[in-house]
Amino acid sequence: MTQTIVIDPVTRVEGHAKITIHLDDSGQVKDARFHVTEFRGFERFCEGRPLWEMPGLTSRICGICPVSHLLASAKAGDAILAVGIPPAAEKLRRLMNLAQMLQSHALSFFHLSAPDLLLGMESDPAKRNIFALIAAEPELVRSGIRLRQFGQEIIEQLGGKKIHPSWAVPGGVRSALSGAGRDSILARIPEAQATVLHALDRFKRLLSHVKGEAQVFGNFTSLFLGLVGANGNWEHYGGHIRIADGAGNIIADHLDPSQYREFIGEAVEPWSYLKFPYYRPLGYPDGMYRVGPLARLNICTRMGTPLAGSELREFREQGNGAVNSSFYYHYARLIEMLASVEGIERLLDDPDLRSRSESEEEPLLRAHAGINQLSGVGVSEAPRGTLFHEYHVDENGLVKSVNLIIATGQNNLAMNRTIAQIARHYVRSPRITEGMLNRVEAGIRAFDPCLSCSTHAGGMMSLHVILLDSAGRVLDERRRG
Amino acid sequence: MNVLVIGYGNELRGDDAVGRHIADAVSEWGLPGVRCLSARQLLPEFTGIIASAELVIFVDARFSPDGEPVLLEPVELATSVHALGHTGDPASLLSLTQAIHGHHPPAWLISVRAHDAGMGNPLSPKTSMAAEEALARIAGLIGMTRKAGVSGL
Numbered sequence: 001m002t003q004t005i006v007i008d009p010v011t012r013v014e015g016h017a018k019i020t021i022h023l024d025d026s027g028q029v030k031d032a033r034f035h036v037t038e039f040r041g042f043e044r045f046c047e048g049r050p051l052w053e054m055p056g057l058t059s060r061i062c063g064i065c066p067v068s069h070l071l072a073s074a075k076a077g078d079a080i081l082a083v084g085i086p087p088a089a090e091k092l093r094r095l096m097n098l099a100q101m102l103q104s105h106a107l108s109f110f111h112l113s114a115p116d117l118l119l120g121m122e123s124d125p126a127k128r129n130i131f132a133l134i135a136a137e138p139e140l141v142r143s144g145i146r147l148r149q150f151g152q153e154i155i156e157q158l159g160g161k162k163i164h165p166s167w168a169v170p171g172g173v174r175s176a177l178s179g180a181g182r183d184s185i186l187a188r189i190p191e192a193q194a195t196v197l198h199a200l201d202r203f204k205r206l207l208s209h210v211k212g213e214a215q216v217f218g219n220f221t222s223l224f225l226g227l228v229g230a231n232g233n234w235e236h237y238g239g240h241i242r243i244a245d246g247a248g249n250i251i252a253d254h255l256d257p258s259q260y261r262e263f264i265g266e267a268v269e270p271w272s273y274l275k276f277p278y279y280r281p282l283g284y285p286d287g288m289y290r291v292g293p294l295a296r297l298n299i300c301t302r303m304g305t306p307l308a309g310s311e312l313r314e315f316r317e318q319g320n321g322a323v324n325s326s327f328y329y330h331y332a333r334l335i336e337m338l339a340s341v342e343g344i345e346r347l348l349d350d351p352d353l354r355s356r357s358e359s360e361e362e363p364l365l366r367a368h369a370g371i372n373q374l375s376g377v378g379v380s381e382a383p384r385g386t387l388f389h390e391y392h393v394d395e396n397g398l399v400k401s402v403n404l405i406i407a408t409g410q411n412n413l414a415m416n417r418t419i420a421q422i423a424r425h426y427v428r429s430p431r432i433t434e435g436m437l438n439r440v441e442a443g444i445r446a447f448d449p450c451l452s453c454s455t456h457a458g459g460m461m462s463l464h465v466i467l468l469d470s471a472g473r474v475l476d477e478r479r480r481g
Numbered sequence: 482m483n484v485l486v487i488g489y490g491n492e493l494r495g496d497d498a499v500g501r502h503i504a505d506a507v508s509e510w511g512l513p514g515v516r517c518l519s520a521r522q523l524l525p526e527f528t529g530i531i532a533s534a535e536l537v538i539f540v541d542a543r544f545s546p547d548g549e550p551v552l553l554e555p556v557e558l559a560t561s562v563h564a565l566g567h568t569g570d571p572a573s574l575l576s577l578t579q580a581i582h583g584h585h586p587p588a589w590l591i592s593v594r595a596h597d598a599g600m601g602n603p604l605s606p607k608t609s610m611a612a613e614e615a616l617a618r619i620a621g622l623i624g625m626t627r628k629a630g631v632s633g634l
Contacts, residue, residue, distance in 0.1 A: 063521075111525065130577070130580075131576070131577075133581050134577075134580040134581055135580075138580075138581065141581060142581050144583070145525050145526055145528065145529075146526075146529070148525075148526065149526040152526070153580055414572075
């Protein structure tokens with residue numbers, strides 16, 4: 001008889017979700033589904049709002065990555081105004097995006113995933129927590145907290161506050177970085193770099209112990225999608241879209257992000273509020289692709305910074321052409337943190353961002369224009385993956401329609417497949433074991449999903465698992481959180 | 482004497498912001514050695530400044546159907562904390578401070594009864610009045626600390 005295991009809610013991720021694992025008559029895993037059960041409706045209630053409000057409105061989709069929405073929204077506004085923003089404004093936006101990348105990845109690695117990775121997924125859940133981690137690795141935790149704080153303080157220096165800064169606007173940004181702000185950021189670069197390098201070293205030392213886990217941890221070939229720079233460099237703000245396959249072959253390149261509808265379709269399923277983006281030429285669901293740190297490192301030609309570039313070469317040894325196991329999202333995230341720190345330091349040396357004497361003019365930060373196009377698309381790389389904001393407005397700049405494609409949503413098919421793979425390996429009976437629960441959670445957590453964004457919903461996530469037979473009878477049920 | 486006042490809550494949700502209003506008001510007193518923090522939520526990143534304080538006063542809204550307008554309670558270390566998320570409570574944050582830095586200051590929670598969490602609303606009249614009482618309690622705590630010469634644990 002068939003059975004279904006349901007995990008609802010899932011812990012230590014952002015948002016609400018549950019998982020159902022369906023067993024066939026022989027007790028083998030037939031399918032697994034990641035149900036996102038929250039709905040907020042930003043795409044609908046933003047209709048009728050002025051374009052100028054959109055960065056502020058959409059940044060409130062999320063409290064973890066508001067900057068990502070702020071920047072993508074501002075870029076959509078740039079397109080509607082039909083302006084090229086001043087160079088200093090772009091560099092400041094890039095600076096904030098790197099800070100966002102750093103603080104979000106630090107949260108994911110040090111706060112959410114480190115207990116699993118460093119204490120072991122078989123350890124007692126009651127002890128697999130931050131306090132056990134502090135006892136085992138006190139300096140790692142302390143430095144990880146400071147690292148996230150560093151990223152947030154850069155955002156605050158630029159935008160006036162750490163969460164939902166009202167700073168990037170259509171046409172540019174509102175304010176520059178002060179000299180004192182620049183100096184305080186520069187002073188902390190060495191510590192930030194040392195923290196990431198230590199975490200990388202710590203992670204690489206456990207790689208040999210987790211090879212077996214990594215093999216069944218969302219280890220399948222898929223497409224990978226993201227932004228790259230003009231010369232194929234790792235990119236987080238501009239550039240073009242590149243798509244590679246699971247062997248590392250580039251199958252599409254130099255795609256205009258604003259024309260995303262030509263190559264990205266969105267499917268819906270009745271059992272989840274999270275849409276299912278797919279690569280159109282291959283159809284649904286064969287057009288599954290992944291975004292985010294793993295994808296960005298698989299598609300880029302090089303990182304563009306020395307230390308991260310060296311780490312990328314070592315990272316690629318985990319795969320053949322492409323690194324496919326979702327477990328290595330954690331590894332990729334660490335390398336992106338390093339690239340972010342290097343990128344921040346490089347930007348602070350840029351003449352457009354340096355302090356100016358009283359006699360020097362401040363650089364232009366904003367291009368001013370009215371509504372010159374009735375639609376615009378803004379695309380940037382959020383910590384979790386590529387983010388698309390598309391707006392259609394009337395001649396007065398009032399929003400008529402909105403389409404958002406969120407990073408986590410683009411990983412939806414892959415997350416479902418990851419859960420199915422983990423479940424197939426660990427479900428052996430009609431009972432839900434701690435080990436299976438731990439790993440299914442950890443499998444989702446590898447993607448660092450922000451379900452607050454992707455639905456575009458809010459709330460803390462906890463885990464509820466239900467095991468059902470083919471007749472729908474509950475065989476076992478577990479809750480966490 | 483090094484005192485830290487942390488008021489937290491959502492500034493967009495009416496009485497939920499009372500902790501932040503109170504922290505801002507204390508900040509305006511301009512007392513030497515008193516540092517005020519107004520935040521949307523308690524964050525793990527606060528452990529550093531908590532560890533360097535000799536007294537911490539948390540101020541928050543309390544949504545309960547009844548009870549005193551202002552409650553003053555000592556904050557004890559939490560007996561269990563599951564995960565290090567981006568939100569926290571005073572006890573968990575104090576425990577995290579202890580775990581990371583090896584010590585923690587004495588801490589109090591002043592909770593102000595809230596009545597209206599409407600979007601964009603100002604403080605309700607009842608909560609505004611309670612905020613005045615809370616300020617008096619904070620003044621007393623700071624004054625008591627100064628007189629008793631309490632030092633950090």
